[in-house]
Amino acid sequence: MNGFIGVVLFLILAPVAGGLIAGLDRKLTARMQGRVGPPLLQPFYDVGKLFEKERVVVATAQNFYILAYLAFIVLSGALFFAGGDLLLTVFAFTLAHVFLVLGAYAAHSPYSHIGAERELIQVMTYEPIVILAVVGFYMVTGSFYVADIATTTVPAILYLPGVFLGFAAILTIKLRKSPFDISTSHHAHQEIVKGVTTEFSGSTLGQIEIAHWYENVFLLGLVYLFFAWNPVIGIIAVVVTYVAEVFIDNVTARVRWQAALKSGWLAALLAVANLLILSYMMIGGA
Amino acid sequence: MAFLKRSPWILHYDASSCNGCDIEVLACLTPLYDVERFGIINTGNPKHADVLLITGGVNEQNRPVVKNLYEQMPEPKVVIAVGACAATGGIFRECYNIVGGIDKVIPVDVYVPGCAARPEQIIDGVVKALSILEERRERMTGEAQVQEEARHDAAEAGESR
Amino acid sequence: MTTVKEEQTTTSVALGDLIREVEGIHADGYRLVQIGCTNIGEAYEINYSFDKGYRFRNLRLTVEPEIEVPSITGIYWGAFVYENELHDLFGIPVTGINIDFKGTFFKTAEKFPLSITRKGGDRCQNV
Amino acid sequence: MPKRIVVPFGPQHPVLPEPIHLDLVLEDEKVVDVIPSIGYIHRGLEQLVQKREYPEYVYVAERICGICSFMHALCYCQGIEHIMEIEVPDRARYLRTIWSELSRLHSHLLWLGLFADSMGFENLFMRAWQLRESVLDISEDTSGGRIIQSTCKVGGVRRDIEQGKLEEIHRVMDTFEEKCRGLGNVFLNDETVKYRLQGLGVISKDEAYTLGSAGPTLRGSGVAIDHRETGYAAYGDLGFKPVVETAGDCYARCAVRVRELYSSIDLIRRAIEEMPEGGIDVKVKGAPNGEYFSRVEQPRGEVVHYLLGDGTKHLVRARIRTPTLANVPALVKMLPGAQLADVPVVVLSIDPCISCTER
Numbered sequence: 001m002n003g004f005i006g007v008v009l010f011l012i013l014a015p016v017a018g019g020l021i022a023g024l025d026r027k028l029t030a031r032m033q034g035r036v037g038p039p040l041l042q043p044f045y046d047v048g049k050l051f052e053k054e055r056v057v058v059a060t061a062q063n064f065y066i067l068a069y070l071a072f073i074v075l076s077g078a079l080f081f082a083g084g085d086l087l088l089t090v091f092a093f094t095l096a097h098v099f100l101v102l103g104a105y106a107a108h109s110p111y112s113h114i115g116a117e118r119e120l121i122q123v124m125t126y127e128p129i130v131i132l133a134v135v136g137f138y139m140v141t142g143s144f145y146v147a148d149i150a151t152t153t154v155p156a157i158l159y160l161p162g163v164f165l166g167f168a169a170i171l172t173i174k175l176r177k178s179p180f181d182i183s184t185s186h187h188a189h190q191e192i193v194k195g196v197t198t199e200f201s202g203s204t205l206g207q208i209e210i211a212h213w214y215e216n217v218f219l220l221g222l223v224y225l226f227f228a229w230n231p232v233i234g235i236i237a238v239v240v241t242y243v244a245e246v247f248i249d250n251v252t253a254r255v256r257w258q259a260a261l262k263s264g265w266l267a268a269l270l271a272v273a274n275l276l277i278l279s280y281m282m283i284g285g286a
Numbered sequence: 287m288a289f290l291k292r293s294p295w296i297l298h299y300d301a302s303s304c305n306g307c308d309i310e311v312l313a314c315l316t317p318l319y320d321v322e323r324f325g326i327i328n329t330g331n332p333k334h335a336d337v338l339l340i341t342g343g344v345n346e347q348n349r350p351v352v353k354n355l356y357e358q359m360p361e362p363k364v365v366i367a368v369g370a371c372a373a374t375g376g377i378f379r380e381c382y383n384i385v386g387g388i389d390k391v392i393p394v395d396v397y398v399p400g401c402a403a404r405p406e407q408i409i410d411g412v413v414k415a416l417s418i419l420e421e422r423r424e425r426m427t428g429e430a431q432v433q434e435e436a437r438h439d440a441a442e443a444g445e446s447r
Numbered sequence: 448m449t450t451v452k453e454e455q456t457t458t459s460v461a462l463g464d465l466i467r468e469v470e471g472i473h474a475d476g477y478r479l480v481q482i483g484c485t486n487i488g489e490a491y492e493i494n495y496s497f498d499k500g501y502r503f504r505n506l507r508l509t510v511e512p513e514i515e516v517p518s519i520t521g522i523y524w525g526a527f528v529y530e531n532e533l534h535d536l537f538g539i540p541v542t543g544i545n546i547d548f549k550g551t552f553f554k555t556a557e558k559f560p561l562s563i564t565r566k567g568g569d570r571c572q573n574v
Numbered sequence: 575m576p577k578r579i580v581v582p583f584g585p586q587h588p589v590l591p592e593p594i595h596l597d598l599v600l601e602d603e604k605v606v607d608v609i610p611s612i613g614y615i616h617r618g619l620e621q622l623v624q625k626r627e628y629p630e631y632v633y634v635a636e637r638i639c640g641i642c643s644f645m646h647a648l649c650y651c652q653g654i655e656h657i658m659e660i661e662v663p664d665r666a667r668y669l670r671t672i673w674s675e676l677s678r679l680h681s682h683l684l685w686l687g688l689f690a691d692s693m694g695f696e697n698l699f700m701r702a703w704q705l706r707e708s709v710l711d712i713s714e715d716t717s718g719g720r721i722i723q724s725t726c727k728v729g730g731v732r733r734d735i736e737q738g739k740l741e742e743i744h745r746v747m748d749t750f751e752e753k754c755r756g757l758g759n760v761f762l763n764d765e766t767v768k769y770r771l772q773g774l775g776v777i778s779k780d781e782a783y784t785l786g787s788a789g790p791t792l793r794g795s796g797v798a799i800d801h802r803e804t805g806y807a808a809y810g811d812l813g814f815k816p817v818v819e820t821a822g823d824c825y826a827r828c829a830v831r832v833r834e835l836y837s838s839i840d841l842i843r844r845a846i847e848e849m850p851e852g853g854i855d856v857k858v859k860g861a862p863n864g865e866y867f868s869r870v871e872q873p874r875g876e877v878v879h880y881l882l883g884d885g886t887k888h889l890v891r892a893r894i895r896t897p898t899l900a901n902v903p904a905l906v907k908m909l910p911g912a913q914l915a916d917v918p919v920v921v922l923s924i925d926p927c928i929s930c931t932e933r
Contacts, residue, residue, distance in 0.1 A: 030320070045325055048289030051361050053336075253770050312591060380625055383617055451805055477784050485891040523784065554613045
C-alpha cells in the first residue's frame, strides 16, 4: 500500500519538483555569473511553450522513441519510489537512455548522430558506478529493495564514501553540466549544436524536458539513499550535492569525451576500491 | 495559456553585417542586460527557436542560408531585422554584392533601427515581437480548431447519410 | 611629430621574372603580407607585398586582361587566399594554386565584379 | 580504415557569432581534412571609394568591422594623411592612441568571452563580457558610441576628451586592471582551461612566419612582430614592446591576448599622463594624389589599407587586407589532427573576424 502511494506521489509531484529544481538551478547559475536570471517558474513556461509550437517531425520513428524514453524514465522513478528492487530500477533507467539514443539516430543529422554516439559513451561512463552503488547498498543493508535501504539505521555514507564520491562525479554527466556535458548541454553552446536533442522540436522536445525532470528527482533520490538513516541530514546532503554540481558547472570548461570516459572509470575504480575494503572488513568482522 | 510570450528562444544570424549589431545582440545576453530575465535564451538551433534575430544586408551567398533557417523554424515564429543594414542595406546598399534588407528575402515583422543598434533597442524590438508572436499563436490554434470542427462536421454528415 | 619607422619600396617586375624574384625575396627571409590588385583601366596592377623587420617591399606586376599569372603558392603556401581572391573578384586566371577553389572562394551576385573584360561573365577561369 | 564522414560546420552555428563555413572530414571524431569556404559577408565595400568622396569613406572604413572599427578608420586616415602629407596635431595622435587601445581592450575581452564559450565555460564568457561593458562605458562617454565611435577623421580627430574626463579614465583603469588580472588568472591557471588549450593547434615559429600570419597568432608562436613598434600615432613617443609567447598553441595565443590587456591599460595610462595640449585637427584641402600602403596593428594583427588616389575627390582603389584573411592559411594547417570538440576552440584561437576578412 505504501508503495502505491509512493508511485502516485512520484507521478504527480516529481515533475513539479523537477521543474522547480531546474528553475532554482537556472537562478543559481545566473547569480554565479553575475546575472539576475529567469523567473523561478521559467522551466514550466519553456515546456508549456514547447507544447504550443507546431509539430515538425523529421523522422516519424523518433517520436515513438522519445515517448518510450519518457515512459521508461517514469517507470524507473516509479519503481524507485514504490520501494521496489533497485537493480530493476537501474536497468529500466538504462533502457530509457537506449531509447533516447535510438531517437537521436532516427533523425538524419550528423550533429544528432555524434550526440547519440557521445550519449552512448556517457552511458558506458556512468553505468559501472550506478551498479557499484547498488551493490554497495546491498552490502551495507543486505537488501536490494529501496524500501529496506531507505529505512535502514545504518549510515551508508560512512561505509560507502568512495562510492558516493564516484557517484557525485558522474552526476554532472546526468545533470548535463560542465565538465561532462558532452552529448548535450543545458546551458552552454556546443560544437555539435544541441547534440542528441538537435533534431527534436516542439512537444517532442517538451517530453525530453519532462523526462529530464523525472530523471533529476530519481537521481537526487539515489543521493538521498546514502544518507537515509537520518532524513534531515539526507535532505541537507541532497541540497548540498546539487549546489555543488551547479558550482562545478560554473568553474570548469567542458572536457573532451576521452577525458570524460577516463574520469568516469577512475571514479568507478575508486568505488571498487571502496567496496573491496568494505568486503574485507565485513569478512574480517564476521 | 500564453507560455510563448514568457519563453521566446532566439536564433541569431549574421547575414553580411559589419559585426557591430551582432556583438550588441550577444551583449544582450550578458550580465549588464541579461535578457534571460525575460526567459530569452540564445539557442543557436533553428529547430528550437521562436524568434529570428537577423543582422546585415544579405549578400548573394547568404540568401539561401537565411531562407533555409527561416523555413527550419517551427511556427509560430517572428523575424526581427536588427540595424540599418538589415532594414535597407544601410551604408552598404550601393555595394555590388548586397541584396539590400532582410525583407527582400524573408518577411520581417519588426525593424530595429541603429548603426549599430544598441542593446536596449534590440530588447525593445524583441518585446514588440512578442505580441506579434502571441497573435500568430492565437491564429494558429484558431485555425486548428476550425479545421478540427470542419472534420467533425464532415464526419457527422457522413454518418447521417 | 609622427615618426614611423618603416620603409616602403616598390619595384616593377615582369611576368617572366615573377617566380624568380619571389624566390629571391623568400630566400632573404621576408614574409608575405598581401597580394592585391588594382584595375587601372586597361590593365591590372598586381602588388605582391612582403615585409621583414618593418621593411616593406612591394613587387608590382602589370598584366593585360586574360593573361595567365603563375601562382606563388609553391613558395609561400599561404598565398592561396589572395590568389583565389584575384581570380574570383578580378577574373585573372591564376595557374597552379595549391588550394584552388575554382571560383567559389567569393561567391558574388555578379561574377568577377572588378574585372575589366569579364565583368558579369560566369565562366570560371581556373578549370 | 575508420569510416570518414563530412560534418558541415557553419555558416549558422551557435559557437560562431559570424558565418564561416568549414567542411570537416572526420574519422570518428578526429579531423583529418578541412575545407574552408568564406564569402558569406562579402559586401564589396572596397568599390564604394568610387561612390564616396575620400573624407566620407572614413564612415565606410569604420564599418568594415564593428569590433575593430576605430582601427580601420585610423589606418585609412593615416594612409590619406601620408599621401597628402598632412601633419596631425600631437593631441590628436595621443587621443587616437587612447581610442585604439580602448578598442583593443574591448576586442580582446570580447574574444576571451567567446573563446570561453567555445570551451563550454559559460561563466567565464559572462564575466569577460561583464568586464567589457566598462570599456564600452568609457567609449560611450568619450565618443557617444558604444561600438562605432566615428571620432577619427582625415586630419585629426573629431572630438576632444577634456582633462577632467581623462583623469577619470585614468582612475577607472586601476580597478579595471585589477579585475582584468583576476579574469586573466582564470584563463591562464584554471586546470580545465589548460587541459583544453595546451598543445592544441600548434604552429611553429617558422611556419607562422612563412604562412604570413599576423597579430597574436604570430606572436603566440614566438615572432615579435607588432606594428605598433613602428611608432605610428603616439606609440613612437610612448615606447612599446610586443607581447610574445613561444609555445605556438591555443594557450599561447590566449596568453598573448591576456597580457596585451595589461599592456593596453598601461599605454592608456601613459598616453593620459603625457597628453599634450593643443588643437585636435587641421584643415584638409585638396585631394590625395599618390599611393601608400598604410598599416596599423589591430587586435587581430596587422591590417593593410592600400590607397591609390589620382588627384580627384574619389580614390581609384582602396584594397583592404585584414589580419583574419592572413591567418586563414594558419587555421587550415592547425585543424587536421584536432578532435571535433576542439574545432571551435582552434577556429576561435585565431580570433576570426569574418566581416573584416570579406569586406
